[in-house]
Amino acid sequence: MVTMPAPPPAASPPILAADRLAKRFAGLVAVDGMSLAVAPGEMVGLVGPNGAGKTTLFNLLAGSLRPDGGTVSIAGADVTREGPARRLSRGLGRTFQIPRPFPAMSVMDNMLVGAQGQAGERLGAGLFAPLATRRQERAARQKAAALLDFASLAHLAGEPARVLSGGQRKLLELARLMMADPALLLLDEPAAGVNPALMDLIAARIAQINAGGVSVLLIEHNIELVRAMCPRVVVMAAGRLLAAGPAEAVLTRPDVVAAYLGEAV
Ligand SMILES: Nc1ncnc2c1ncn2[C@@H]1O[C@H](COP(=O)(O)OP(=O)(O)O)[C@@H](O)[C@H]1O
Ligand SMILES: [Mg+2]
Structure with missing residues (x-):
């Protein structure tokens, strides 16, 4: 043989x-x-001029x-x-370019809405909730509290979400997504319109999540942030793949630079 x-x-x-x-x-x-x-554990940047089709691609992926x-x-x-x-x-979770928390609900309750097992729906069950249900609800609250702490929002847990700044809404959305224990995050411009101090915090938290083994595909206009965070970058233009590879090599390619010209990036 x-x-x-x-x-x-x-x-x-x-x-x-x-x-x-x-x-x-x-x-x-x-x-x-x-x-x-995207390989398991990878953090990949998805860049390209406005209208390139990045958000539409996320909608297709999600x-x-x-x-x-x-x-x-x-x-x-x-x-x-x-x-x-x-x-x-x-395991695929995604955030939106413009997060829309429930404005009248507390930050904590926003965390619990749609938590796996629908813990939010059981909040009214009160005294007569079966023991197992109350135990699950307590676990969900503990997890939410830990994630709010991670997102530097613990002090706002009882406030209505409408008081949050744009950057804090981005952090709440990220924390809420982590309730579902995703294996892969699609993040649509997590730092857009965020003040610089919060931008650093958001970048650090995304890096921590990725270091914990969660894969990340990150749409971001701030090229410095992409360079700092993403070893590999994919470039889209006019709905198509323009370039992909190591960040530094790709972001300095003349056709990639040209794709951004006229955009005042
Ligand atoms: N729901 C929609 N209906 C019609 N056109 C759309 C819709 N969503 C996106 N587009 C168009 O598709 C193109 C790609 O948009 P988008 O995916 O938002 O790009 P990016 O996120 O890269 O800026 C743009 O020309 C945009 O106007
Ligand atoms: Mg977009």
Whole structure:
């Protein structure tokens, strides 16, 4: 019997892969055959001029938009036909360019809404809630309190979310997402419109989350921040992949620099 050499061990699949994704809006091609992959534990920057299709790509990756073509997979499983809730349960969490917390609800209650197991819905169950339910609720509150502390929002837990600054809303959204223990975060301009002190805090917290093993795909206009945070960068322009590779090499490429010209970045 001839013994064949053992095949090389299969590399673990990317935590996220997009293959030739396409999305049209009434004649406008917003995403035009875009592919990318994120390896487990990686932090990747997604950059490109305004209107390049970055947010639309996030909507396709997170399941809030259906593509006109192409596929999305999470850890090797094809999720193209799954909605956002199912993708979140597979570990994919995303934030929005403009976070919208429930303004009249307390910061703490914003954390508990939609917490896994729907802890928020049980808050009114009161004295007659079964013991197990109350135990779960207490655990959710403890986790929320720890995450608010992590986001430097603990002192505001009882305040209505409307009092939060733009940067604090970004932090609340990030903390709330961490309630679901995501394996992968899609962050849409987490530092946009945030004052410099909070920007440093947000960047540090994202780096900490990534150091804890969570993969991150980060849309960010602040190129200095991208350079500081992301070893690898993907550049989109006009819905397509323009460049991908090590941050420094990609961000100094003449065609990448040209894509930003006229944008006053
Ligand atoms: N829901 C929509 N309907 C119509 N056009 C849209 C919609 N969402 C985005 N677009 C268009 O798609 C293009 C890409 O937008 P977007 O994904 O927001 O880019 P980016 O996030 O890179 O700035 C833009 O021309 C934008 O106007
Ligand atoms: Mg955008």
